[in-house]
Amino acid sequence: MTANVSIRSVTQTYGAALALDDVSLEIAAGEFVVLLGPSGCGKTTLLNLIGGFTEPVSGKILIGGKDMGGVSPAQRPTTTVFQDYALFPHMTLADNVGFGLRMRGMAKPVRRGKAEEMLALVGLPGKADRRPHELSGGQRQRVALARALAVSPDVLLLDEPLGALDLKLRRAMQDELKAIQRRVGTTFVHVTHDQEEAMAIADRIVVMSAGKIADIGPPREVYLHPKSLFSAAFMGEINQIPVVNGQTSLGPLVAGSGILLIRPESIGLAGTLALGPCKVTDAAFFGTHVRAHVSPVAAPDLTLTVHLPQTSATVAGQVLTLFATDHVVLSE
Amino acid sequence: MRMLSWLYLALAYAFVFLPVVVLVVFSFQDGRLPVPPFKGFSLQWYDKVLNDSGLMTALWHSALVAFVSSALALVMGFLAAHALARVKLPGSVLMRGLLIAPMTVSYLIIALGLLTTFNQTGVKLSLWTAGIGHVVINLPLCFAIAYAAMGDHQKNAERAARDLGATEMQVLWHISAPMLAPALAAAFFLSVTFSWDEFIIAFLLTRFDVTLPVEIWSMLRSGLSPATNAVGSLVFLVSISAVFGMEIFLFRRPK
Numbered sequence: 001m002t003a004n005v006s007i008r009s010v011t012q013t014y015g016a017a018l019a020l021d022d023v024s025l026e027i028a029a030g031e032f033v034v035l036l037g038p039s040g041c042g043k044t045t046l047l048n049l050i051g052g053f054t055e056p057v058s059g060k061i062l063i064g065g066k067d068m069g070g071v072s073p074a075q076r077p078t079t080t081v082f083q084d085y086a087l088f089p090h091m092t093l094a095d096n097v098g099f100g101l102r103m104r105g106m107a108k109p110v111r112r113g114k115a116e117e118m119l120a121l122v123g124l125p126g127k128a129d130r131r132p133h134e135l136s137g138g139q140r141q142r143v144a145l146a147r148a149l150a151v152s153p154d155v156l157l158l159d160e161p162l163g164a165l166d167l168k169l170r171r172a173m174q175d176e177l178k179a180i181q182r183r184v185g186t187t188f189v190h191v192t193h194d195q196e197e198a199m200a201i202a203d204r205i206v207v208m209s210a211g212k213i214a215d216i217g218p219p220r221e222v223y224l225h226p227k228s229l230f231s232a233a234f235m236g237e238i239n240q241i242p243v244v245n246g247q248t249s250l251g252p253l254v255a256g257s258g259i260l261l262i263r264p265e266s267i268g269l270a271g272t273l274a275l276g277p278c279k280v281t282d283a284a285f286f287g288t289h290v291r292a293h294v295s296p297v298a299a300p301d302l303t304l305t306v307h308l309p310q311t312s313a314t315v316a317g318q319v320l321t322l323f324a325t326d327h328v329v330l331s332e
Numbered sequence: 333m334r335m336l337s338w339l340y341l342a343l344a345y346a347f348v349f350l351p352v353v354v355l356v357v358f359s360f361q362d363g364r365l366p367v368p369p370f371k372g373f374s375l376q377w378y379d380k381v382l383n384d385s386g387l388m389t390a391l392w393h394s395a396l397v398a399f400v401s402s403a404l405a406l407v408m409g410f411l412a413a414h415a416l417a418r419v420k421l422p423g424s425v426l427m428r429g430l431l432i433a434p435m436t437v438s439y440l441i442i443a444l445g446l447l448t449t450f451n452q453t454g455v456k457l458s459l460w461t462a463g464i465g466h467v468v469i470n471l472p473l474c475f476a477i478a479y480a481a482m483g484d485h486q487k488n489a490e491r492a493a494r495d496l497g498a499t500e501m502q503v504l505w506h507i508s509a510p511m512l513a514p515a516l517a518a519a520f521f522l523s524v525t526f527s528w529d530e531f532i533i534a535f536l537l538t539r540f541d542v543t544l545p546v547e548i549w550s551m552l553r554s555g556l557s558p559a560t561n562a563v564g565s566l567v568f569l570v571s572i573s574a575v576f577g578m579e580i581f582l583f584r585r586p587k
Binding site: 079086 | 492493494496
């Protein structure tokens with residue numbers, strides 16, 4: 001089952017602090033949306049509002065077209081995968097996964113069948129009679145996912161579900177999470193502060209900052225053509241060159257005024273935007289690329305970070321003629 | 333040094349357990365007085381005690397009062413602890429303090445207060461009134477143990493249960509109470525042992541039906557006898573079983 005989520009002008013405060021400032025967001029049915037941002041940006045608050053754990057100070061949240069105002073978490077067509085998993089330690093995995101169905105009055109054998117099916121879906125077949133303390137962190141995460149999906153929610157909320165896992169496991173779980181979402185077709189709303197994770201799994205990324213949406217769009221769009229300086233910097237390293245009336249310290253590069261943004265890997269020996277001769281101040285081999293700092297001959301005070309191909313034999317002191325491909329100008 | 337430590341340990345245990353050992357040893361006395369010299373091994377006093385219907389009735393009453401009052405104290409203490417740990421109420425610090433306060437009041441004072449109250453309100457003294465007294469002394473204990481055991485771990489699990497459709501009663505029954513089972517069992521067994529051994533409240537708040545400590549006290553008034561030792565040994569056996577039960581619940585469980 002699946003449903004769309006409509007967030008309309010939602011504001012939330014905690015005492016004097018403004019957690020969400022007039023946020024509106026439309027999430028389509030079956031979409032995998034990632035709320036991305038640093039801690040305190042309001043992403044978890046938004047998730048809790050959708051799940052019904054708190055009520056907004058103003059604004060509305062609709063799920064599947066129904067107003068969720070005053071509807072308790074139990075009554076909402078949502079379930080949550082919590083950051084610390086929140087498994088029931090005194091129950092077997094089958095009872096954990098079947099808990100939601102039990103609360104819905106489903107008979108024990110039916111529950112058991114459904115629980116086994118869900119455990120198989122998340123890659124834990126035949127472990128129904130284990131208890132949570134016998135599992136590794138990654139396996140507990142899978143159980144939490146199976147438990148939340150067992151009741152066939154319209155919308156699944158994931159609160160930094162991979163945060164406690166080590167990097168390698170996290171990358172593996174991302175792929176699996178994406179595959180599971182494709183199979184069940186449920187709307188997923190996923191909170192994280194890891195931009196790589198966001199890009200790996202999201203259909204659409206919502207970048208949040210200080211209670212507002214800073215940017216929104218598919219990963220490629222948000223990464224290459226950010227609509228705000230915050231999202232440009234949060235998504236990864238980026239070079240910033242001030243532009244005033246079409247003039248930069250490198251000469252006339254682009255029209256308009258603001259800040260010219262270029263990703264390090266968008267600078268190379270060929271491209272559409274000529275940056276002119278640049279002197280390499282240092283270079284280091286990073287495996288997938290060579291990372292170098294360069295100063296344009298025309299503007300020696302400016303330092304650009306550049307990712308050159310792995311095969312390039314760049315050394316300090318060398319002068320390279322560089323070009324940029326994807327670039328964005330944002331007015332401040 | 334090492335020898336001295338062991339000697340100290342032995343002396344400490346001797347100091348604590350010597351009275352009990354003496355009590356138990358002379359309950360097997362083959363003679364009329366529970367005093368040295370030990371004249372020989374006999375089970376006659378146990379035979380006498382186990383066939384004394386007054387004592388056996390008192391034993392049954394004690395068990396009844398202990399289990400019923402402890403169960404009540406546990407349920408009330410658990411509910412109060414859960415509420416005060418989960419819900420932000422105005423003056424919750426004060427409420428917590430008031431709930432624990434009876435622990436600091438002597439049993440004699442509590443018994444006198446209850447006796448006056450029952451007399452004023454015309455409630456007849458019975459096992460029920462003694463049971464109420466035991467709830468008063470054990471509720472703060474159960475509350476304190478349950479409250480201390482509640483943490484964020486349970487809180488998150490409760491939240492997850494609510495998210496999955498559980499009502500508040502279902503959360504308490506399926507999640508909160510089972511997750512706290514070791515602490516709740518400890519509170520229950522402690523309450524049972526306290527109620528089982530309790531004399532002053534039981535003495536002042538019972539009349540015709542009495543509990544075992546009160547019955548033993550009336551036996552003592554007619555002088556020392558190995559029979560009292562035998563009863564005392566049985567009481568000790570029950571108490572220590574409860575303590576072992578508690579230890580098993582507390583420490584045998586996987587963390």
